[in-house]
Amino acid sequence: NAGVTQTPKFQVLKTGQSMTLQCAQDMNHNSMYWYRQDPGMGLRLIYYSASEGTTDKGEVPNGYNVSRLNKREFSLRLESAAPSQTSVYFCASSEWHSNQPQHFGDGTRLSIL
Amino acid sequence: KNEVEQSPQNLTAQEGEFITINCSYSVGISALHWLQQHPGGGIVSLFMLSSGKKKHGRLIATINIQEKHSSLHITASHPRDSAVYICAAYGGATNKLIFGTGTLLAVQP
Numbered sequence: 001n002a003g004v005t006q007t008p009k010f011q012v013l014k015t016g017q018s019m020t021l022q023c024a025q026d027m028n029h030n031s032m033y034w035y036r037q038d039p040g041m042g043l044r045l046i047y048y049s050a051s052e053g054t055t056d057k058g059e060v061p062n063g064y065n066v067s068r069l070n071k072r073e074f075s076l077r078l079e080s081a082a083p084s085q086t087s088v089y090f091c092a093s094s095e096w097h098s099n100q101p102q103h104f105g106d107g108t109r110l111s112i113l
Numbered sequence: 114k115n116e117v118e119q120s121p122q123n124l125t126a127q128e129g130e131f132i133t134i135n136c137s138y139s140v141g142i143s144a145l146h147w148l149q150q151h152p153g154g155g156i157v158s159l160f161m162l163s164s165g166k167k168k169h170g171r172l173i174a175t176i177n178i179q180e181k182h183s184s185l186h187i188t189a190s191h192p193r194d195s196a197v198y199i200c201a202a203y204g205g206a207t208n209k210l211i212f213g214t215g216t217l218l219a220v221q222p
Contacts, residue, residue: 042117042199042212058209088154099144099163099203102210104156 002026006091006105013081013112021076021108023091031097032074034058034066036087037107043090049074050097081112116140117202119213126220132187134216136200143204145176145183150197150215159185159198190220 007022025032030051035043035058045058049068063085065077074093078085088109092102117138126132136145144163150156160167160174162183167174171190176183187194197215 040214042115042214043201043210044212045209048209090156092156099161101146101158101161103158104148107154107156109154 004091004093004103004105006089006108008108009106010109011111013078013110015082015112017081018077018079019081020078021089021091021110022073023075023105024073025091025093025103026072027093027095027103028071029093029095029103030071031094032068033092033094033102034064034074034076035090035092036060037090038087046076046089048097083112086110086112115213116211117200117213119198119200119216121216122214123217124219126190126218128191128220128222130190130220132190132194132218132220134185134198134200134218136183136185136213138181138183138200138202138211140202140211141204142202144202145174146201146203146210147174147183147185148199148201150199152196156199161203187218192220192222194218195220 004025033048034046044060047066049055052071067075088107090107091105094100094102120135147159171188173186199215201210201212
């Protein structure tokens with residue numbers, strides 16, 4: 001009963017390095033989301049995919065790219081990591097991009113030195 | 114001013130106490146979500162409500178649409194209730210979830 005699986009759980013990068021955060025869901029959900037969580041701030045939407053084949057910017061998309069690889073998988077890429085991208089990243093999914101509960105992964109704690 | 118505000122930011126209670134966490138929002142919404150985040154990070158959806166009241170075990174969520182206010186109550190609190198409780202409003206101009214900053218609850222035995 002995996003739900004939403006994120007990899008890796010922890011990562012340390014140097015400024016300028018690139019990496020991809022992976023997310024997969026096994027609930028046959030249509031919509032997937034990437035959030036970042038920073039101290040003193042609520043979760044903020046980076047990008048989302050309302051359905052397979054579509055992606056849209058959220059509140060804080062700068063410095064990130066996403067790929068909806070198939071219905072199950074939605075990846076987040078940092079092309080040139082910056083210290084300001086140090087955060088905890090959460091992937092979530094919901095049946096549709098509408099007012100429905102979202103199911104969250106366990107998060108990826110990312111530090112950029 | 115944040116569109117979704119929670120109070121208090123931190124709350125310490127003794128086991129058995131009745132707990133209330135408040136959430137106010139300034140946007141038009143179609144529903145209000147309450148989520149729980151345990152130490153170690155996992156986030157779980159507790160409630161989604163657009164009117165009235167919902168109850169699940171010792172947790173009760175209420176919403177007053179006219180006053181743009183929601184509350185999460187925990188009856189007979191227990192140390193395992195210690196977590197961050199987050200409210201999120203769905204709707205407004207963005208048609209997405211707008212999250213509050215969370216309330217850190219510690220229930221002491």
